[in-house]
Amino acid sequence: MTLLQTYGADLIKAICEHTIYVLISVAIGFSVGLVCGILLSRVPRWLSGIIIPVLSIFQTIPGLVFIGVLFIFWGDIYPTVIVALSVYAMFPVLKNTYTGILGVEERYLEAARGCGMSPFQTLIRVELPLAMPIIIAGLRMAAIYTVSWAVLASMIGLGGLGDFVYRGTSSNNNTLILLGAIPAAVLAILFGVLIDLLQKKVTPRGLWKEAGR
Template sequence: MRTLFALYGAALAKDICIHTLYVLVSVAVGFALGLVLGILLSRVPKWSGLILPVLSVFQTIPGLVFIGVLYIWWGGVYPTVIVALSVYAMFPVLKNTYTGILGVEQRYIEAAKGCGMSAFQTLFKVELPLAMPTIIAGLRMAAIYTVSWAVLAAMIGLKGLGDFVYQGVASNNNTLILLGAIPAAILAIVFGAAIDLLQKKVTPRGLKKEVGK
């Protein structure tokens, strides 16, 4: 074990940091895009019948292919990875935002209107808070998926834990594969646990009581 850390410790620590940075930046961008687009689609449900199926088809494109196409256009630069990962991270958030907002019971919206709230106030003070547990669940999926997708960054020479995985596969070295795979799995667990805590924080008290019944 000491020999492994002596040989790969510095490189592993660097790749873990790079991998984590890819995930944090991509998920943040994807969350912002998904939230905005989900809100917009919830305001005009007619568009969703066209846009959501198109996005679903787009989502089926393998990440390897998407990053490869961006690599042809932009080359081996960091925006290539960030854009690709952000787009994939956006989908779960978009769908959950749209579903969560439309799932808010009409009585709450009518009550908000009865209190004199504008459409903008109703959205941000009633609909989004009630939909937030569903939205955060989409964020959790996005984060966990992105941890695995970020492995593809090494394919175009942009480091990350995929470096160890690809080197291990190329040299038939199981130790290198595990050095890349195990930290990636731990990162996914850590991100998932952190977002679970966030979900508990943002869930309105009334919904917590209903779930506890």
């Protein structure tokens, strides 16, 4: 009870900040990744085979380094965190969108063309619905990863559950570390469950068995 009285208000604030970072960043990352994945699926494969590895270089940059570079140019403002997290959240969605669309069997595309569908109608009505299980898997990965990456916000003084983790490590206080780590783990689980439910809603019924639902 004393622990909650001491840290309760700060913990609730940190959880709210952390959740907002994740929601905004994943929403932006998903939107950008989906559009980029669709565009890459429309270019020649030799070109996408060059572009995707080049883009993946950004994902190999440690989050601390990336957010540190943005901090140098922008300072301790919220867009610094949002942009950094959005960039990292984008890649799983981009790759899965590209892979999912290219994985649609040709017979379905031929059937769509036979029905007189335009390329845009084929994308919306055939390719994206069939690729949706893979796309949502990318979204799930992005959300779970972003929950952990959002801890870096506290490194530039912008709050989140990382405050407790870093305060705990700097003072060798295991209680503070757990106060930051446990809610972050719970958030990751909750986001995973919610996205699993979303996947059931957006996946065509005929694909439920293939998607393992």
